Amino acid sequence: MKYERIKGTNDIFGEEIIYWNFVERKAAQTSKLFGYREIRTPIFESTELFTRSVGEETDIVQKEMYTFNDKGGRSLTLRPEGTAPTIRAFIENSMINDGLPQRFYYIGPMFRYERPQAGRLRQFHQFGIELIGSAEPLADVEVIQLAKSFLDSLGLNSYKIYVNSIGCPKCRVQYKNALKEYYSEHYGEICEDCKKRFQSNIMRLLDCKKDVEIAQKAPKTVEYLCDECKQHYEKFKHILKSLNIAFEEDGNLVRGLDYYTRTVFEIKHSLLGAQSAILAGGRYDGLCKELGGTDLPALGFAAGIERLVLAIRSEQLQIPHDSYCDVYVIPLNEQAVIKAFEISDSLRKREINVITDVNLRPIKVQLKHANRLNAITAIIIGDEELLKNTVQIKDLLDQTQSEVEFEYAVDYVSDILRNKKLKN
Structure with missing residues (x-):
């Protein structure tokens, strides 16, 4: 009998692995230059870790997680993302005792059940960083600066940084009310998934890939920021400009996971078509407390290695080839x-x-x-x-x-x- 790989997975070898080695090497090098230490977490975790952190109403939890019961009857899930496991490890191993802030990076496989396409597979790979223990806009700038340094080290040029602030739980109440009022007028036009989200998680409507035109005309999060969130966002942007880091504001930018607060960002590559996001992240100031730890601010990003390889190929960049046999x-x-x-x-x-x-x-x-x-x-x-x-x-x-x-x-x-x- 001839066996074949499972749909949504890939064998990586030969010429292709040279690109992967290059990306992973640059990811580790750039992270270490900024003082980030490697962390490796298990490939599977308790299912509740992701339902509590990512959000019950997200597509990841409702449609995409690989969840199973082990022989002891425990519900386990192949990790769909790297932030929640990192925070769990930080709390469980009392890393707060090593002082704050703590900086980590990881490289490894993630798993989501979705329709396979270029740059998006069911087993995919991410490089990510997490900075735990700083509420200052300076930390937001550092994370953006690290992301830019990493992409520049790969030789990429055709990318653009998009930023937004989605506020804190305090100022988000008023925004959600405005959003609900707006979408009430368009309720008959939105997709079935969005009608469910209308009741359970109204901000997820902004991330819908079907009702894009309606989302573009929706109220903007920055119009409803409290004074504290507004000051944080303005200082963040001011420092980016002072450092000559080019960016664009995108009032419709929200992240697909529930734990995000305040600063969110996305980096898109202009040559990749519909699947153009190569790196994304933001703040998740309430996640440590939500997962049973001390109430600490934190932020980070993740970059898809498959898409980064596609971006390098799309720009026809020449990368150094490690000698296989001298x-x-x-x-x-x-x-x-x-x-x-x-x-x-x-x-x-x-x-x-x-x-x-x-x-x-x-x-x-x-x-x-x-x-x-x-x-x-x-x-x-x-x-x-x-x-x-x-x-x-x-x-x-x-x-x-x-x-x-x-x-x-x-x-x-x-x-x-x-x-x-x-x-x-």
């Missing part, structure tokens, strides 16, 4: 195997990527395979070399070959590789 070592008989493994080990201790042939195939076959792997040099060891305690070193780019004493072979190969890389 040296291919060819033992021509069983007696040469020990020498082959010895020299391979010595090269690897110099952080040189080496593949040693383990099939004892004819030399023509092995050289052909070395070229297929884009090896720079080949080391050949046969009967004659064993007798003279030498090796044959073949430059696969220049097609030149030299006989070198075994004890000098590692230095000789190291020099070849260093010169090649200097030329490039």
Whole structure:
């Protein structure tokens, strides 16, 4: 029987994995430059963690979560997002004792049951950051600055930052009333999902992908901000402008999860069509308390790695390719195997990527395979070399070959590789 991957999942390998390695490496590097430490949380959590944090009425909870009962009868869910697990880990492990603010980043798979399309799969991957313990607009700016630095490090140009403030629970009451009054006049025009949300979570109507025109004409959140939220938002924007970080205000921008407050933002890539959001986030000041911890302000973002790879490809950016195989070592008989493994080990201790042939195939076959792997040099060891305690070193780019004493072979190969890389 032939098995195939599950719909909505992907095998990532070959040329594609080079892009993924590049994105993940830049994500980790940028995070560390800003003082963020890596955190790894379990792939599945208690279902209640997500229903309490993400929101009972969100599409994620109602339609998209992979939820199951384990053998102990507990309801578990494959994580659909990374913020709630990070906050749970922060609370459970008493990380508040390490001082505030705390900064974390994560990279890993998430799971949502939705219609698979370009850049959006049922198992998808995110790079995210969380900053816990600062209510200041300065923290909002830092998160935006980190996001921009990360995207710039990838070489991306065709993106734009959109920001908004959705206020706090105090000022949101008046806004929700205005929203309800507006949508009452359009109730007959909205989709069935929005009619349900009208009663349970009115702000979710702004995030509807069907009733876009109606949402665009709805009252704006910034018109109903309390003085404190307004001052926070204005200071946030002022600092961004002072730092020459370009952005646009989008009064219709809300996030699809219930825990967001005040600042929200989204970064879109102009070449990706309908699925243009490559990074998004905002504040979630009430989430720590909601999940049983101390009442702490917090914020963060998540970026979809699949979409980032699509964005890099859409701009036709040239990314550095890690060398898969610098040296291919060819033992021509069983007696040469020990020498082959010895020299391979010595090269690897110099952080040189080496593949040693383990099939004892004819030399023509092995050289052909070395070229297929884009090896720079080949080391050949046969009967004659064993007798003279030498090796044959073949430059696969220049097609030149030299006989070198075994004890000098590692230095000789190291020099070849260093010169090649200097030329490039």
